[in-house]
Amino acid sequence: MHFDDSEHFDVIVIGGGASGLMAAATAAARGRRVLVLEKNPECGRKLSISGGGRCNITNAEFDVQLFADNYGDAKKFLLSAFSQFGVQETFDYFNSRGLQFVIEARKRAFPITHSAPDVTQLLIEECKKISVIFKTSSPVTKIDRFEGEILSVSTRNITYTAESYILATGGMSHPETGSTGDGFPWLSKLGHTVVTPTPSLVPLAVRERWVTDLQGITLKDVKISFTVDSRKAFNKKGSILFTHFGVSGPTVLHSAKGVADILPEGEVVAHIDLFPTLDDGTLSRKLIELFDAHKNTMVKNVFAGMLLTGIVNRSLAVANIAPDAQVNGVTKEQRTRLVKALKDLSFPIAGLLGMDKAIIADGGIPLSEVSMQTMQSKVVKNLFLTGDLFHIVRPSGGYSLQLCWTTGFLAGNAA
Ligand SMILES: Cc1cc2nc3c(=O)[nH]c(=O)nc-3n(C[C@H](O)[C@H](O)[C@H](O)COP(=O)(O)OP(=O)(O)OC[C@H]3O[C@@H](n4cnc5c(N)ncnc54)[C@H](O)[C@@H]3O)c2cc1C
Known part of the structure; x- marks a missing residue:
């Protein structure tokens, strides 16, 4: 040749x-x-x-x-x-x-x-x-x-x-x-x-300590939305399981493919809405009613039976409210921040876990x-x-x- x-x-x-x-x-x-x-x-x-x-x-x-x-x-x-x-x-x-x-x-x-x-x-x-x-x-x-x-x-x-x-x-x-x-x-x-x-159904890795500290907890009937570099990407409703490496459960597993697609584009953040059926105004009114009924209680105890302790603590931390504060001392601004936190608990996604516990394979x-x-x-x-x-x-x-x-x-x- x-x-x-x-x-x-x-x-x-x-x-x-x-x-x-x-x-x-x-x-x-x-x-x-x-x-x-x-x-x-x-x-x-x-x-x-x-x-x-x-x-x-x-x-x-x-x-x-x-x-x-x-x-x-x-x-x-x-x-x-x-x-x-x-x-x-x-x-x-x-x-x-x-x-x-x-x-x-x-x-x-x-x-x-x-x-x-x-x-x-x-x-x-x-x-x-x-x-x-x-x-x-x-x-x-x-x-x-x-x-x-x-x-x-x-x-x-x-x-x-x-x-x-x-x-x-x-x-x-x-x-x-x-x-x-x-x-x-x-x-x-x-x-x-x-x-x-990579298989498309995989859990998501999260490095934030408060998330991994919640391991074993399942949140039911919540909405999880994903953003990439602050732009809305997609959302799903269902249950989320917190684990020692991040989040899992069916809703998360079914989000993994979508997350894998957007991860190369920038920072992916998950946002959990704990009350997806209530808009901000309705949730705010419900909080006022709840607070009125528990004026002299510590704010961390008001949600007993409604929300898990770890979630309450995180929401209060995001809203900058001391868990031991008396309900009647919570300001309107703090309550507004709490409504926002309950509707948007967010954490960055580090990657996907694959068969070999990998991030993105x-x-x-x-x-x-x-x-x-x-x-x-x-x-x-x-x-x-x-x-x-x-x-x-x-x-x-x-x-x-x-x-x-x-x-x-x-x-x-x-x-
Ligand atoms: C939307 C998106 C955003 C990303 N953003 C980032 C980021 O910000 N930071 C980061 O670190 N990574 C990012 N990545 C990943 C990164 O872009 C890739 O890792 C990188 O471009 C891979 O480079 P490569 O040279 O291996 O292959 P490629 O960039 O895929 O290049 C392969 C080239 O080979 C050519 N080719 C293929 N087949 C043939 C053929 N038969 N004959 C001749 N030519 C052929 C293709 O046309 C192509 O030009 C992103 C990926 C995507 C999809």
Whole structure:
């Protein structure tokens, strides 16, 4: 078989998303002749919509151990990778190329321009500056192997060869961005394990102490609503069970899929309405009646038989009312705050618990099947893997993109 020289490269990157662009830029910076094959007419569609369009680019936790704590069982694999290219290196990489970051709640770092497309553009420009060749609208349809190595990759009408191949085709979420999971059947055929995605019915992990302190308590006939970065997402009515790891019960289990879908977009908060059939005004009038009937009682005792102690205590704390205060000393403002608390007890969701008590299990290739120094496949010699192709559980907060910067850099540095 003869291949035109112009179609032979040192490195071919399949997929021009976050991790593919980082890998291409890193390989080209080492003087490698790099080709990026991207299915879409332009690169980085998912990156450009990340973080609700603002791109939560990483998480400003600079302690590698503490940062890696967020990846559950994958921590032991990732420590060495983050030590080579971690949060500090991500800051340095983008900051030194003119993109500064701002840090928001939960140490989430965003570009100062609050624009995800700016991140995509920076990477594409970086690649072009160092002569990366892009072929967009070029879906790879076939990977040929010969004796344990990739021999070539083909689009519909062109076959390309290279010394090394970096597969960066991403996972399966938001397929409209191009991430349709193309890499998984190829990798399976090449001999890799592909872990199937998270089950959709799973409990939710919560870190707030007051929630886990309520373990064993069930709330019946309540409404649970979810917001993402303060925007309303969806709600369900039913029972909620508090557990030592967060919340569960049928209503929560059936919310998990919806939560999994919105977690990548930002901070997800659950809001419990303890009296979903009463509007604020009606609940306020009922409270006045209740308080009138118990004027000289401690406020924490007024709800006996109606609400569980733990819930009463939390509601009073949110409303800033001392549990031992006399009912007749409760001000109108405090009562208004209490009504609000009873209709909106909120807590952030840390993630989903999977079969392995994981946070978000996306499915994909286990990290044990690559070298963590180089992201080189242990199954196929000249193949490197990056980004969402891996089966790594992580919460929202910039942890997914940091994986892309880390694995993309390591692959580009070795391929
Ligand atoms: C709505 C949303 C918001 C998010 N927000 C954040 C956030 O703020 N912070 C964060 O850390 N993470 C966030 N994430 C997750 C993050 O965006 C991903 O982890 C990251 O983009 C994955 O990068 P990747 O390079 O692995 O793959 P992708 O970005 O999925 O890129 C894969 C690329 O490969 C191309 N491709 C696929 N198949 C082929 C083929 N056969 N031939 C050629 N090209 C192909 C695709 O078109 C695509 O361009 C978000 C995810 C979503 C869906």
